[in-house]
Amino acid sequence: MNKVVLGLVLGAILGAVDGMSAWFTPAVRTQIVGIVIGSTFKGIIAGILIGVFARKVQSLALGIVFGLGVGLLLAFIVAQMQHGFYFQIMLPGGMVGLIVGYATQRYGHGPQPQRP
């Protein structure tokens, strides 16, 4: 699978799972639909960014660091909007970014070499 598409799919799935886990937090259960949509969207954005990075840079270590950074940054923005829950939002967000960063470097296919 293409690195960008892999990042997008993985980001969307993990983002959705991330959002659905909010159901177990009674304080925000009423907003679950919005949280799932937002979290999935966040995952997609992170996945595309990490996928594009993986296409440009072939380095497992840099891919993981970039993924972690993007995941943490997007999660931080969400936590700022929520005015709290930094740990509960940023830790899973960072891990999602890290997993997508690893997966896009390890499994995704790079661009086909151009014919002369």
Place this chain on the structure above:
Amino acid sequence: MKQLSDRIVAKLQAEMQVPDLAGTRYSVVRHLARGGMGSVWLADDTVLNRRVALKVLDLVTPADDLGALLLREARILAGLEHPGIVPVHDAGTLVDGRAFYCMKYVEGQTLVQHIAGKNLSEKLRLLERIAEPLDFAHARGFIHRDLKPENIMIGAFGEVLVMDWGLAKVAAAGRKPTEDGISMVVTDTQDSSRLTGQGSVLGTPGYMSPEQARGGNEVDHRTDIFSLGALLAFMLTGISSGEAPTSTRAVPRPLRAICEKAMATDPNDRYQSAQEMAADTVRYLSSEPVLAYPEGWFERVGRIYARHRTAIVLVGAYLLMRVFFILFARR
């Protein structure tokens, strides 16, 4: 009459073996190695000012067969232009009547020296590179018939070379003779059979296939697959198949299965090409299922885990964290 001591006789014999290179462009530097029918000498090419290796017949024989055999080996090598086969520069006859040929001098190590201290992955990569020139030769109808650790050299730049094609046999036809536009180099099967003693036993015990050991006419390229299997077994255990059996517990089962398949008594049960065998070892290296080894369910899970260990650990850690958060949120 006074008798000469053994030491003096040996010294005289050694002196007699030094080839007389008068009238050629070469001058002897030192002796390098001995083969079945001749010796290899390090020499200086005085025209191009470079070091070369000369393979020279030991003796001038009344029957011209050995000279023809050496020339035939040179022609086979000259026809097999591949990075894994040592190139021949020149061939001819010395003033003393001995046939010779000149080839590239490979400064490096034999396989035995090279694999000392190497890990499993490096050894398997090495086998893959040995299989390349072998497959190339098979495709052109040549069978090496004497593949063994001593005949594999690893050059100074890491190049892997299959040496000593003195026992090579020309098969009736290559597996895929002209698909890349290169025509067959030698097709004199009857002549080559006579020269390489078809019907007599040629090869090295421990690396020789059963059909080759029988000295029959049915030897084809799969005899080299047997030798390649024995070579892999040697690389994995440090012991050639002809030596006393040793414990193979340290060798992973799929690799044992690859060796067993390559060394099957019936050539039809072996890999049908060197590339096929190399591909199976690469599959093992990539934690993919090996064709020679039907794995059980438990082994399959273990292999998949080994292949995707990091991803599984990461996803596992993520799920664990999620479970932790759920439990934490309920309190």
